[in-house]
Amino acid sequence: MNDIPLLDVRDLRKFYTTRRGWPVPKTVQVRALDGVSFSVGRGEALGIVGESGCGKSTVARAALRLMPADGGSVMFDGIDVLGAGKAELRRLRRRMQIVFQDPASALDSRQRIGDALGEPLRVHGLAHGAAVRPMVERLLDEVGLPKSAADRYPHEFSGGQRQRIGIARALALGPDLIFADEPVSALDVSVQAQILKLLQSLRAAHNLAFVFISHDLGVVRYFCQRLVVMYLGRVVESGPVPQIFETPLHPYTRLLKESSPEPDPARTMVMGFQDGEPPSPVNPPTGCHFHPRCKLADARCRQEAPLLREVAPGREVACHMVG
Amino acid sequence: MTMEQGNPALIVDGLTTSIRVDGHWYETVRDISFSVGPKETLALVGESGCGKSLTALSIMDLLPPKVARITRGRIVVDGVDMTAADLATRQAMRGDRIGMIFQDPMTSLNPVLPIGFQIGESLIQHRGLSRKAARAQALRLLDLVRVPAAAERLDAYPHQFSGGMRQRVMIALALACEPRVLIADEPTTALDVTIQAQVLALLADLQEREGLAVLLITHNLGVVASVADRVMVMYGGDVVESGPVGAFFDIPSHPYSVALLAAMPRIEGGGDLQPIPGQVPSLPEMPTGCRFQARCPLRMPRCAELPPFTPVGGNPAHLVRCWARSEA
Numbered sequence: 001m002n003d004i005p006l007l008d009v010r011d012l013r014k015f016y017t018t019r020r021g022w023p024v025p026k027t028v029q030v031r032a033l034d035g036v037s038f039s040v041g042r043g044e045a046l047g048i049v050g051e052s053g054c055g056k057s058t059v060a061r062a063a064l065r066l067m068p069a070d071g072g073s074v075m076f077d078g079i080d081v082l083g084a085g086k087a088e089l090r091r092l093r094r095r096m097q098i099v100f101q102d103p104a105s106a107l108d109s110r111q112r113i114g115d116a117l118g119e120p121l122r123v124h125g126l127a128h129g130a131a132v133r134p135m136v137e138r139l140l141d142e143v144g145l146p147k148s149a150a151d152r153y154p155h156e157f158s159g160g161q162r163q164r165i166g167i168a169r170a171l172a173l174g175p176d177l178i179f180a181d182e183p184v185s186a187l188d189v190s191v192q193a194q195i196l197k198l199l200q201s202l203r204a205a206h207n208l209a210f211v212f213i214s215h216d217l218g219v220v221r222y223f224c225q226r227l228v229v230m231y232l233g234r235v236v237e238s239g240p241v242p243q244i245f246e247t248p249l250h251p252y253t254r255l256l257k258e259s260s261p262e263p264d265p266a267r268t269m270v271m272g273f274q275d276g277e278p279p280s281p282v283n284p285p286t287g288c289h290f291h292p293r294c295k296l297a298d299a300r301c302r303q304e305a306p307l308l309r310e311v312a313p314g315r316e317v318a319c320h321m322v323g
Numbered sequence: 324m325t326m327e328q329g330n331p332a333l334i335v336d337g338l339t340t341s342i343r344v345d346g347h348w349y350e351t352v353r354d355i356s357f358s359v360g361p362k363e364t365l366a367l368v369g370e371s372g373c374g375k376s377l378t379a380l381s382i383m384d385l386l387p388p389k390v391a392r393i394t395r396g397r398i399v400v401d402g403v404d405m406t407a408a409d410l411a412t413r414q415a416m417r418g419d420r421i422g423m424i425f426q427d428p429m430t431s432l433n434p435v436l437p438i439g440f441q442i443g444e445s446l447i448q449h450r451g452l453s454r455k456a457a458r459a460q461a462l463r464l465l466d467l468v469r470v471p472a473a474a475e476r477l478d479a480y481p482h483q484f485s486g487g488m489r490q491r492v493m494i495a496l497a498l499a500c501e502p503r504v505l506i507a508d509e510p511t512t513a514l515d516v517t518i519q520a521q522v523l524a525l526l527a528d529l530q531e532r533e534g535l536a537v538l539l540i541t542h543n544l545g546v547v548a549s550v551a552d553r554v555m556v557m558y559g560g561d562v563v564e565s566g567p568v569g570a571f572f573d574i575p576s577h578p579y580s581v582a583l584l585a586a587m588p589r590i591e592g593g594g595d596l597q598p599i600p601g602q603v604p605s606l607p608e609m610p611t612g613c614r615f616q617a618r619c620p621l622r623m624p625r626c627a628e629l630p631p632f633t634p635v636g637g638n639p640a641h642l643v644r645c646w647a648r649s650e651a
Contacts, residue, residue, distance in 0.1 A: 051515035052486075158602060188370035188542065190599035193586035197598055215515060218588035222596060245592060259520040260590050261545025265572050267591075268549040271524035277485055278515070 005039035006077055006209050007063070007096075007177055012036045013071035014055070014062045020282065030281050032058045034233035035072070037308070040177065043207040047224035047241065049214055049256065053281050054230040056213045060179040063211075064096055065089065077176070094124055097175040101182035103166035107154040113140075113165055114150030120172045139168040143198060160191035167198065177209045184219060196223055217260045221245055226314075229253050232281055232289040235308055239315035249317045251294045288320070296321040330402070331358035332503040332536035333382070333421075338396035340374075340381045342606075343389070349606040350394070351560045352377050359504065359536040364527075366539045366551035366568075370583075372603055374560040375540045379506050382538070383423050384413045401503045419449040422497030426509040428489035431496075432481040438492050439465075439477030445499045464495040468525060487518035491525065501533060508540045523550050544587060548572060553640075556580050559603060559614030561629075566641030576635045576643040579615045613645070621647035 014033040019025040032055045040046045048056045062069040065081060074081040076092060084092055100106045107116055117139055118132040127135050137147045143164040154162060163183060170178050180199070184192040200223065202208060214220050220227060220241065227244050229237040229252065237250040248254045258270035279285055279292060287304050291297040300320050308316045311323040340352040352374040359365045367375045380386050381393050384405060398405040401420045405413055425431050433441060442464055443457030452460065458477065465473035468491040481489055490510060497505060507526065511519035527550060530537055539551060547554050548568060555565040556577060564577040575581050585597035601618045610616055616626040625646045632642040633649035643649070 051517065160602070189544075189583060190370060190586045191602070193588075193596040193598035196588070196596060216588075217516075217590050221590055221592050222588035242592065245590060255517055257590065259516040261516075261519075261543060261549050262590055263544035263548050263572065263584055263587055265548045265568050269520050269523075269545070271520045271527070271549070277487060277518070280485075 004078065006042045006044075007040040007211070008075040009039065009059070009063055009072070010037050010075075011072040012059065012062055012069055012074065014058050014067070015070050018282070028282055031233050031284070032281065033062060033069075033072075036230070036233070036235055037072075038228045038235065038238060040209050040211060042176070043203065043209055044226065045203060045210040045212055045224040047212045047214060047220035047227045048230060049217060049220055049227065050230035051215065051278055053232070053278065055233045055281075056230050057181050059230075060098060060181050060211060060213060064093075064098060064179060066098075090124075094173040095176045096179070097170035097173065097177070098179040098181065099163075099166050099170045099183045101185050103162040104154060104159075106166055107162065109154050111153075112150065113152055113154070113157075116154075116165070117150070117169055117172055120169065124173055126173065135172075139172055142171065142202070143168045158191075160187055160194060163187065163195050164198065167195075167202070171202065171206075174206075175208070177211070179211045179213070181213045182215070183212075185214065185216065192219070199223065217245075217257060218262075229256070232279065232284050234289060234305075235316075235318065236290065237315075237317045237319075238308070239312075239317075243312075243315060249311065249315070249322045250290075250319050251296055251321070252290045255293070288318075331360045332401055333538065334358040334397070334399040335378075335382065336397040336399070338378065338381060338398065339394045340377050340386065340391060341394045342377070342391045344606055347607070348394075349609070351606065352381065353560045354396070355557075355562055356396075357555060357562075357565070359538055361503070361534040361536050362530060363553070364530065364537040364539055364551045366541060366547040366554045367557060368541060368544060368547055368554055368583075369557035370542055370603070372559075373557040375557050376508055377560075378557075379423065379508050379538065379540055382506060383421065384417060385423075415449070418445050418502075419500040420502050421504040421506065422500070422502040423506040423508065424490070424493045424497045424510050426512050428486075428493040429481060431493055432489065434481055437478045437480060438484075442492070442496050442499055445496065449500050460499070461495075464499055465492070467498070467529070468492070468495045470495075487514055487522060490514065490522050494522075494526065494529070498529065498533065498535075502535070504536045504538070505530075506538045506540070509542070510539075511546065512541070512543070519546075526550070544584065556583070559609060561614055562644065563613075563615065564643045565632075566635065566638070570635070570638055570641040574635055574641070576641075576648050577615075577645050578619045578621050578647070582618075621645070623647065 012033050016030040016032055017027055020028050050056045061067045063074045069082055114136050117136045121127040121132055121135055136150050140149050145164055184195050212224055224241050227241050228235055231252050237253045248257050261269045285292050288301045288306050291301040306318045306320045308318040310316050336356050338355045339350055341348040342351050369375050382398050400416055439458055439461045442461040446452045446457040446460055462473055462477055470491050511522050551568050554568050554571050555562050558579045564580045575584055582599045586599055599618055612627040612629050616622050630644050630646045632644050635641040635643050
């Protein structure tokens with residue numbers, strides 16, 4: 001982890017404006033990303049966990065420039081992604097790809113799978129004419145689909161098979177990094193395990209790095225080496241997966257872990273009804289965003305947002321009460 | 324936490340439900356029997372298409388007509404045989420003696436009516452309450468499900484609530500007439516884990532206080548381990564294993580139950596994932612006999628016949644339907 005990271009995200013910011021209220025709507029700013037920093041090494045799988053609305057999907061979209069960021073920097077292999085020109089951005093896109101949660105909405109329902117996979121090859125000038133088909137077949141083979149899949153349409157496949165197609169398309173250009181945004185959340189457990197195994201073997205075979213976005217701690221524990229925990233647009237904790245799972249430091253990370261059900265009656269989840277709701281990102285609490293739900297919170301937490309700081313080698317936490 | 328206490332509030336006996344696909348009728352729930360007593364939670368577990376939701380819809384008499392129908396079996400709710408009753412009786416039972424909550428509250432709540440009105444509606448319908456009395460009762464119900472500042476939110480619309488709060492509103496709605504049976508179909512699947520824990524805690528608390536019999540439909544074995552008393556695992560429309568939660572997780576016995584547990588990533592880490600090879604056969608391709616046979620590591624010629632239920636380890640409450648297990 002001491003060498004230069006493949007992806008380095010510093011202080012990334014993204015604000016949305018929405019108009020809310022009735023009868024007189026007011027323009028409100030939502031800080032979807034409020035200074036998010038993390039890095040990913042070559043071949044490393046970094047997990048980002050957090051609840052809906054915490055900004056975890058926005059991280060992927062802003063870092064890939066699928067939407068403009070409002071501040072901060074994203075460096076990919078020493079190249080400034082946010083400042084890249086058109087030609088450079090196109091070169092970058094060959095190396096950074098994304099897999100979405102719902103492959104059905106990411107695929108064109110009237111385009112044959114062979115064309116969906118061949119298109120990026122042609123666009124980026126990797127293959128032309130008759131050379132496309134063998135490359136498509138090799139991609140299909142790599143994700144465990146038969147060659148004949150190339151001639152079929154998305155609706156002819158099950159959810160798990162469609163996700164394999166989504167993965168094949170992300171692999172088509174030989175990327176170094178894949179953002180995977182809840183790639184197994186819509187799948188049944190048995191199929192989820194198939195896809196996780198596939199991603200794991202691809203990671204090993206191509207030394208692929210992953211930013212793996214998920215709300216499921218079990219999945220992250222299986223797939224990732226390092227973890228970033230987000231709450232309402234901010235990183236609250238980051239560090240190596242085994243350490244975070246064994247001794248979560250931030251009170252929110254602890255709540256997440258305690259609330260996650262395990263298939264073992266001896267380890268039932270902690271169920272309390274007074275833990276409060278996650279606040280709306282439109283109107284976040286002052287100070288530490290988590291303080292209204294936190295048992296440890298005091299006056300300082302209500303006023304002053306804690307900074308992310310290193311508390312042990314490789315472990316960072318943003319909490320006034322820790323360390 | 325025990326076996327059935329007193330009279331079961333819900334009895335399902337030999338339920339078979341068929342659905343029509345391309346003019347053919349297929350048995351998508353086959354010969355299912357169980358009962359749930361007051362204060363008891365029975366979890367129905369399985370993956371998409373295993374028939375768990377269809378079972379719930381059959382009990383609620385909410386099957387879409389013409390494409391789905393109960394072909395055999397009996398459903399008894401609070402002593403009333405629903406399958407023999409006329410439409411008026413079934414309607415009187417539904418929402419009164421038996422309530423249901425769904426995965427997505429937004430599809431069940433009317434977006435253009437205030438929630439206080441929607442909760443009160445069933446009380447006006449089933450109990451003949453006046454509007455004023457229904458409103459007062461709706462307020463008590465919102466308090467019961469711990470919606471903060473309930474009095475102010477009685478006139479709020481569903482979109483003004485968060486996902487977890489909407490689910491509470493739907494629970495209040497389902498409990499309005501103090502039913503004996505609550506069917507919860509993936510009630511927390513769309514919620515974040517911390518909110519899921521809150522909603523499950525709330526359900527457990529209400530169940531204890533109201534003496535509800537709960538049929539919990541879920542795909543999440545973690546949720547089962549945390550809240551259920553008994554569990555039934557379904558595959559392809561069949562119950563393949565059933566038993567008390569402790570016994571089931573101690574000795575999961577059907578090859579499908581074992582495979583399902585081995586495919587789940589654990590927070591505690593350790594152990595590799597074992598995906599289940601292949602996929603659930605489509606309805607026309609369902610094999611005769613055990614429907615899991617094509618994906619089963621223990622398959623034998625006899626699997627072409629449907630195996631009977633046999634006790635696991637001499638425990639008459641823990642039953643498995645597998646030739647490979649029954650001979651052991």
